[in-house]
Amino acid sequence: MKLPALGISTTSRKGGQNLSLLIVLIVAIGLSVSTQEFLSGENTHNLVVQITPLLLVALGQAVVVLTGGLDVSVGAVIGLSAVIITLPIDPNLALALVVASALVIGVVNGLAVGALGIHPIIATLSTSTIVTGIALTLRPTPGGDVPLWLDRLVGTDVFGLPVELFWSLAAIAIGLALLQRSRLGLQIHAIGGSQSNARLAGIKVLRTQVLAYVICSMFAAAAGLFLASRISDGDAIVGLPFTLMSITAVALGGVQFTGGLGSATGVLFGCLLLGFLSNGMNLLNVSPFLQSIVSGLLLLIAIAFTRRKTIGI
Template sequence: MINRLASRRADRNGGQYVSGLLLLVAVVALGASFSSFRTPQNLANLIVQATPLLVVALGQTLPILTGGLDLSVGVVMSLSTCILATTGSPALAIALTVASAALVGVVNGIGVTRFRVHPIIMTLSTGTILQGIVLLVQPSPGGSIWAPISAAVGNSVMGVPVAVLWVALAAWIAWSLLHRSRFGLHLYSVGGGADNAALAGVGVARTTIAAYVLCALFAAVAGIFLAGRISSGDPWVGASYGLDSVAAVALGGTQLSGGVGGPLGTIFGALLLGIVGNGMNIVQINPFLLSVVNGTLLLFAVCLRRRKEIGI
């Protein structure tokens, strides 16, 4: 049965190549229309601006592949910046950041699997509770970030932003988990049909909980990057990343009902959102309209792909 699951891996990429084509069209159109888009400085800024979304969206891919999603990731990012900004010891700050994120992931995973709470309700509730905790930790932006973290975000190596290394490492981890491990095979099988996966010997609850824990850890890493970028803690800085990460995954061709998609499509989707925002800045469109555009793209991506069940 597991071998039959493995044989279907090629059918589980979803519409990632369509999103890649859309990304290419957007790059060519903006590059041809605006010379300022093609400047090395703008491209470097684009990469740095898109990195937090790229990292958190790669994590978001994991629970979505099980048929769920995590709307608490934005608050985890905010919490990470606040912990880093208010904890004196850098080592302790990073340890607390990782431990807090893992705890959030465990709570979400147990709520979804053991108590059968719908993922939207579970993660939205967790995020709301966590937001209150974040405001208790740091009610307003401020604090300071350990200098090496800021340096690891803003520096360049031979003209290439260090942010590229953050994205490359996150993408490699996500790809290895999904395509080079038994966990990835189990993740796809759970999304394709939890009952059939259980019959095939897959630990459905264990796999789902692990997906939420890993998702929260990716969000914590994105929060660390964001803290280094803004050089302070901010209790609201991650507010938009919950839905934006879902939009990036959906635009990348990953099916929200689970079982279809992967990290490459998510990268395409996140970059597409980043380029849209960058293009709006270039043409000086009101930045508040970005949420309107992102919401429209999410609706488009969901409506474009019909929900279907993938049997074994």
């Protein structure tokens, strides 16, 4: 594993986060100058609402990427939790079911990759298909009602600030504590650095991998609750675009896809960048089709910067 060429430090394994921050600032300044709306109160509020679910998913995705894996089932998990929370059942039971289903999906993904040695993309693509199928069976068309407690947690103001901001702050705080401060975070970085040497050091590699996928599913489930509340609907396929977006945000945040290098703050910068760009293109009236081309190119460029040492994952 080579350290990224830019922003080299001899003590940091935060990947390319400094470069990401620089680009975020350039884009933000560029949009502030080229459009009048970008810094307006309404637009910044929109930005927070748009970026929050992406940030939730991307932080979870980053945990898996840091182990050297990838989770393409996050979009499906978002959809399933949005469907379950809007089922006409006891709200507490619904929440318990959301948590339990995310746990099961995470464990299955982790075991498929860690114990069975299935390629992460194939393993999580399979669970993704299964989970989306279950969600669509439960609710073929969008509908249902969001429980009252959840409704209050989205779309309101707290201390004069949008409540979504607090979702984001909480997610970042959890991400930072997990990756920078906790033993589990260290072990996640270690197996991303070298699985065999981590094993030699006595780290339980399989357990750590499973936990990483579980954490990722939990973050995705939280994003599902958020989205269900925001659109006041249970929609089984609401999350699917977030799979690729979360991978793009993680890459833009300077997390290395070989694993082991990256940071929660970098993921935040990646999400901001992706959010600013899509918001900015809307403000500048760029057609949605062109936007799709741009986000695809962004992923390609970001991945090229974090090029893998070996082919395959």
